[in-house]
Amino acid sequence: MHIIERRRPYRLIYQQALLARTSPSHKSYPLLKEKVRRRSAGFAGEIQFDRVCAEYREEMQFRLIPDFKTATHQIDAICIFSSFIVIVEVKNISGHIHMDGTKRQFFRILNGVMTGMTNPDDQLYRHEKLVRRLIGDKVPIIGIVVFTNPSAILEIKNIKRRVIHLSGLPFVFDELVSHYRTSPTIEIEQYFNSLLSMQPPLQIHTPPLISYPLLEGVFCPDCPYTKMNYSRNFWRCPLCARKRADAHLLALQDYRLLIGSTISNLEFRRFTGLQSRTNAWTILQSCGFQKIGNKKSVRYVIPEVDLRKNSD
Ligand SMILES: [Zn+2]
Numbered sequence: 001m002h003i004i005e006r007r008r009p010y011r012l013i014y015q016q017a018l019l020a021r022t023s024p025s026h027k028s029y030p031l032l033k034e035k036v037r038r039r040s041a042g043f044a045g046e047i048q049f050d051r052v053c054a055e056y057r058e059e060m061q062f063r064l065i066p067d068f069k070t071a072t073h074q075i076d077a078i079c080i081f082s083s084f085i086v087i088v089e090v091k092n093i094s095g096h097i098h099m100d101g102t103k104r105q106f107f108r109i110l111n112g113v114m115t116g117m118t119n120p121d122d123q124l125y126r127h128e129k130l131v132r133r134l135i136g137d138k139v140p141i142i143g144i145v146v147f148t149n150p151s152a153i154l155e156i157k158n159i160k161r162r163v164i165h166l167s168g169l170p171f172v173f174d175e176l177v178s179h180y181r182t183s184p185t186i187e188i189e190q191y192f193n194s195l196l197s198m199q200p201p202l203q204i205h206t207p208p209l210i211s212y213p214l215l216e217g218v219f220c221p222d223c224p225y226t227k228m229n230y231s232r233n234f235w236r237c238p239l240c241a242r243k244r245a246d247a248h249l250l251a252l253q254d255y256r257l258l259i260g261s262t263i264s265n266l267e268f269r270r271f272t273g274l275q276s277r278t279n280a281w282t283i284l285q286s287c288g289f290q291k292i293g294n295k296k297s298v299r300y301v302i303p304e305v306d307l308r309k310n311s312d
Helices: 010-020 029-057 120-135 166-179 188-197 248-258 265-272 277-287
Strands: 063-069 074-080 085-091 096-100 105-110 113-116 141-147 153-157 162-165 229-231 234-236 290-292 299-301
Touching (some): 010 248, 029 074, 029 085, 029 166, 074 120, 074 188, 085 120, 120 188, 162 166, 248 265, 248 277
Parallel strands (some): 096 153, 141 162
Antiparallel strands (some): 063 074, 096 105, 290 299
């Protein structure tokens, strides 16, 4: 069975690269850092959700589509069972969570600070409509909001949809399976493949122009913002003395995300602060990237690889 792994969203990968190349003293740094923290936490919550689903799949047959996307919608998860489909909005936030179905209001209070947020119940309403339009109304579609942070305290008023903690997911799935046990069944694989085919092809992202100078260098993976020095085939960190042969790969990914997907020897030297043209040539050759252009103006095509770990 082909299981779809959840991938880190492009926006998170992009913002992490931008954060790594933005000086901590720059005015946009604090907001960017907060955005990365929030997105990392969101992704970590979705991974936790996938784990609970994987465990549940050991006892019950169903299919999970993580991060279902169309041009206008992004659904955190779609779970296809034989007699119903569950659409999930995953939230990884802590504090007192207030949802009011009459006022359509959603906010949380954390450390005395009240923050309004997009109402997941309204998001689900939109998503349910979309999925109904895509697959028809032969099968019940149920929207559920799942909070993955165990410290969140839920205060829910007048909400018809289920709003639960992640730990309660197997219970709710059991309840739904039991409720729909005599309902007509669907071909799970057919619906799974059909929904997958409705997603547009992966978008090619062109990096926007960044209005401030980016930090240059190859940074130590363990000491943020510390430039490594290159000598005798290795990058060395002056702070922790760690030595790495491939530290430039992350710098090249940053370049691809923030500037462009191809790089010349000169651009590589400018971006990494490397002096020697020969060293730059040796490093770029060792990457095994596809090359375009002629000998004098050769450009290396940087493939897309997600090299950063989730920080949450
Ligand atoms: Zn270091």
